[in-house]
Amino acid sequence: MLEKIWDLRDYVQELEDITEDIVNYLKFLKDLDESTRNIWTSDVKEFFSNTVSAWEVLTTITEEESNLKNIDDSKSFLYAARNRLSLIISQLNIFQSRKSSMLIEKIEIAFKECWDAFWINLNELLPKEDFVKPTEIILKVSDLEYHLPCSVCSKIAVKFKIGFGRLDEKESLVFRGITLETSLRVELSNVLYKILEDDDLIGVHNFMKKYHSPEGVDAYCPECDKLYCWEHYNAKEEYDDGFYDCTYGECPKGHKRMIDD
Ligand SMILES: [Zn+2]
Numbered sequence: 001m002l003e004k005i006w007d008l009r010d011y012v013q014e015l016e017d018i019t020e021d022i023v024n025y026l027k028f029l030k031d032l033d034e035s036t037r038n039i040w041t042s043d044v045k046e047f048f049s050n051t052v053s054a055w056e057v058l059t060t061i062t063e064e065e066s067n068l069k070n071i072d073d074s075k076s077f078l079y080a081a082r083n084r085l086s087l088i089i090s091q092l093n094i095f096q097s098r099k100s101s102m103l104i105e106k107i108e109i110a111f112k113e114c115w116d117a118f119w120i121n122l123n124e125l126l127p128k129e130d131f132v133k134p135t136e137i138i139l140k141v142s143d144l145e146y147h148l149p150c151s152v153c154s155k156i157a158v159k160f161k162i163g164f165g166r167l168d169e170k171e172s173l174v175f176r177g178i179t180l181e182t183s184l185r186v187e188l189s190n191v192l193y194k195i196l197e198d199d200d201l202i203g204v205h206n207f208m209k210k211y212h213s214p215e216g217v218d219a220y221c222p223e224c225d226k227l228y229c230w231e232h233y234n235a236k237e238e239y240d241d242g243f244y245d246c247t248y249g250e251c252p253k254g255h256k257r258m259i260d261d
């Protein structure tokens with residue numbers, strides 16, 4: 001194992017101690033019914049196990065072989081942990097006690113340090129040529145399907161296809177963005193596919209605003225007129241009193257907006 005990866009263990013260990021403190025806090029908390037206690041406790045454990053997994057997938061990487069798949073998986077686990085943490089904080093916030101505030105502060109600081117340490121390593125491990133800007137704004141995969149790459153790394157951020165979404169019983173126009181998948185009436189593809197053929201990103205965004213939600217295309221920054229993947233839009237889920245509230249994205253230029261509600 002690379003030594004710098006081994007060193008990340010200390011940050012994970014620190015988080016383990018704090019998550020144990022939170023589990024104990026929940027255990028003795030009055031005014032919390034048993035099922036809520038169980039759900040919240042498993043949220044805390046899931047947060048920690050995501051962090052451990054982010055570390056574990058890096059342990060097989062060697063100096064000779066930097067495995068892109070493992071690096072990508074590690075990032076996904078880190079994002080999952082960050083979203084879980086946001087949920088945990090919203091739960092702890094309900095109590096407004098000195099103890100809960102202290103736990104929030106502790107876990108926020110420890111996770112920030114852990115997050116920063118991971119990213120320093122992830123960026124070092126990543127071959128530089130990996131960030132290739134896309135040559136096209138919109139890729140036509142077939143008459144039925146279009147892919148829209150991230151403007152920074154070329155990773156496919158948005159997909160449109162005529163087909164079946166997870167719950168569809170009939171053929172639909174399926175949108176898959178960075179925060180959600182949704183199905184629209186298949187006839188709308190006549191409108192949308194013309195816009196896609198014109199490489200008209202604002203047009204696509206306005207189409208989604210009109211036919212889906214005011215947030216439009218979740219991966220799209222209107223100020224840049226560019227698309228970003230989850231990582232480059234720095235997407236963060238927000239929670240309120242233990243429930244999902246919305247997701248915010250902040251593009252590399254610092255433009256921030258709500259991308260899912
Ligand atoms: Zn990207």
Ligand SMILES: [Zn+2]
Binds near residue numbers: 221223225251252254
């Ligand atoms: Zn922007």
